[in-house]
Amino acid sequence: MSAPNPLVLSSDAAERVPAPLREPVPLPADHLESVSAWGMSTRVLSHVYRPSTVQGIRHVFTLARERGVAVGLRGAGRSYGDASLLGENVSLDLTRMNRILDWDPQAGIIRAQPGVTIRQVWQCAIEDGWWPYVVPGTMFPTLGGCAAMNIHGKNNWKVGPIGDHIQEFEILLPTGDVRRCSRAENADLFHAAIGGFGVLGCFLSITLELKRVYSGLLHVEPIPVDNLTEMMRVFEERMEGADYLVGWIDCFAGGRETGRGLIHQANYLAPGEDPHPAQTLRVQNQELPDTLFGVFPKGLLWRFMKPFTNNVGMRAVNAAKYHLSRRHGGSGGGHTQSHAGFAFLLDYVPDWKRAYEPGGLIQYQSFIPAAQAHAVFTEQIALCQRRGLVPYLGVFKRHRPDPFLMTHSVDGYSFALDFKVTRANRKQVWGLAAEMDRLVIEAGGRFYFAKDSTLHPARLERYRDEERVRKFLALKRACDPENLLQTELYRRLFTEK
Ligand SMILES: Cc1cc2nc3c(=O)[nH]c(=O)nc-3n(C[C@H](O)[C@H](O)[C@H](O)COP(=O)(O)OP(=O)(O)OC[C@H]3O[C@@H](n4cnc5c(N)ncnc54)[C@H](O)[C@@H]3O)c2cc1C
Structure with a gap:
């Protein structure tokens, strides 16, 4: 008789509660490490294993099963929150499977x-x-x-x-x-x-x-905008002709200037447009420089950002960025930039997150259908300002639906907000996120687990009731009847307490 296919659900599979793992037997302490969320706002102690072969991964699964502990998969740990963490269990780090x-x-x-x-x-x-x-x-x-x-x-x-x-x-x-x-x-x-x-x-x-691609360069055009209405108008107008569009928003600006910022549109070069494609496509010509102005090591830059990483400093930095873009941007033309330079702007300053030490940062990114996006994001910005917790960075993007079961995308917009976390403000930041969640849920929006730190299952009730989530959890029970694979995020949002 052939083995049952774990992907075919038995009729009761959807109802079955995952069997608990056995009574844990302690793992040896020599693999214990402190593992952090990328945003540094959550940290756990885990038994970290870094296999370099498939056999090694199987071995970790077997070890965990024998010891009655769960396994959390982890890549480069670049998720902002607890998606790649699993405290007091096994953290299976895949970074050595790198061929x-x-x-x-x-x-x-x-x-x-x-x-x-x-x-x-x-x-x-x-x-x-x-x-x-x-x-x-x-x-x-x-x-x-x-x-x-x-x-x-x-x-x-x-x-x-x-x-x-x-x-x-x-x-x-x-x-x-x-x-x-x-x-x-x-x-x-x-x-x-x-x-x-x-x-x-x-x-x-x-x-x-x-x-x-036919060149190592993109044509990039900066477009300053005075408020969210204009930001959305420019996106809608340019969606058809642009290859990339991203908006930066100064979240300190309010009133009629709510949502003011800068859009960057980028387009690929057509065949023949770049006279030296072999040159511009060289890896060396894509790499981000290690120094600023050719002399200053960028590895030290975050230390200079640190004194500005507070409300006064960031208000000034955001305002300066906006006014400079007004002066220099929007005059048409634009410039060329390497693919890596445009795509990985956030890698320009290595370790920039350390400017947020010791409490770290979280990102709150919600996805809202186009018709509701203006109202929801305007209210989110106003709420942040009223609560005195203004995000230091706001990033705006356009999305489309996709066919994946647990998709976070919608036919609409997303707004990603970076919040500084301190011991004193942690509770307020989580409270603010709860207020924003309500706006998102009412508008039929979605959340993105790669960025999440704050969602609470109680606020996810409607979402958890969705047919697709039920289908996902049924598949989870079929693929993983012992509930071996878990993360802090999964435990927070999807397991019965
Ligand atoms: C500065 C910055 C900018 C970012 N910009 C964007 C952006 O523009 N768009 C965007 O979508 N995201 C963005 N992200 C988020 C990032 O791309 C995602 O969090 C991504 O998942 C991180 O990959 P990772 O290898 O670090 O995975 P981790 O963070 O380590 O893990 C992510 C998830 O993958 C699972 N996982 C890891 N390896 C495996 C495996 N082999 N098999 C199955 N599951 C596995 C983990 O369990 C976890 O649930 C950004 C993050 C940072 C820090």
Whole structure:
């Protein structure tokens, strides 16, 4: 008799409560490490294992099962909140699974282990004239982490999330089975594990298609805008002709200037437009410089940012940025910039998050349908100002729906807000997030687990009742009947207390 297929749900599977792991037997203390959320606002102690082979991953699963502890998958740990953390259990760090398995420079298709970073991908491909369709604002995340969160870029309305460009993957289920998944094979698991925040199985390899580019440069145009109405008007007007659009918002500005900021539109160069493509496509000409003005080591810059990382300093920095952009931007023309320079702006200052020490930062990003976005984001900004907790950075993007089960995307806009966390304001920041959650839920919006730190299950009731979430949790029970794969985020939002 063949073994039961874990992906076929038995009729009672959806109702079954996952079996608890056995009574824990302590793991040896020599793997104990402090593991932090990227935003440094949460930290846990875990038994960290960093296998470099599939056999090694299986071994960690077996060890955890024998000891009665759970396993949290972790890539580069670039999720802002607790999505890649699992305290007092096993943290399975995939960063040593970092080999590119295959690269086809004619077709632009790469097959790689899950710990390969976005940086490795573009460095492998660019000199052959390819660039990833979707990259986040930093190049250090792993492919496994990006697939598990189904990340989006500054072109989400145009090309969808990274999942839209994954041809297939292999995944190791906690049951020990390996499944190959694509749109044609195990399609349900394909659409659930992409964006499935690492609790269905561990990606072992990912096959990704890349985009043909004819130059290492983009044409970039800055467009200053006076308020949110204008920001949204420019986005709507330019969506068709732009390859990338991203808005920065000065969250300190209020009244008629609420939502003022700067949009950057970027476009690929057409074939023949760049007279020296072989030069501009060189990895060396994409790399971000290590020094500022050729002399000042950028590794030290965060220390100079630190005195400004407070309300007074950030109000001034935001206002200066806006007024400078008004003076210099919008005159038409624009400039060229490397792909890496445009895409990974947040990597320009290494370790910039350390300016937020000791309490760290969280990011609050909500996704709102287009018709409600103006009202919700205006109210979010006003709320932050009323509560005296103004985000130091606000980033605005356009999105489109996608076919993945746990999608965070909508036909609308997202607004990402960075909040400084201190011992004194922590409770207020979480309270403010709860107020903003209500606006998001009322507007039929969505949340993004890669950024989340604050969501509470009580506020997720309506969301958890959704058919797709029920389907996801049923698949979780089928793929992982022992509930081996967990994270702090999963425990916070999806397990019965
Ligand atoms: C400065 C900055 C800018 C960012 N900009 C963007 C942006 O523009 N757009 C965007 O969408 N995101 C953005 N992000 C978020 C980031 O892209 C995601 O959090 C991404 O998931 C991080 O990848 P990681 O390798 O660090 O994964 P981790 O943060 O370590 O883990 C993320 C999730 O993946 C799971 N996971 C990891 N490896 C595997 C595996 N092999 N198999 C199954 N599950 C796995 C983990 O359990 C966890 O749930 C940004 C983050 C930072 C710090």
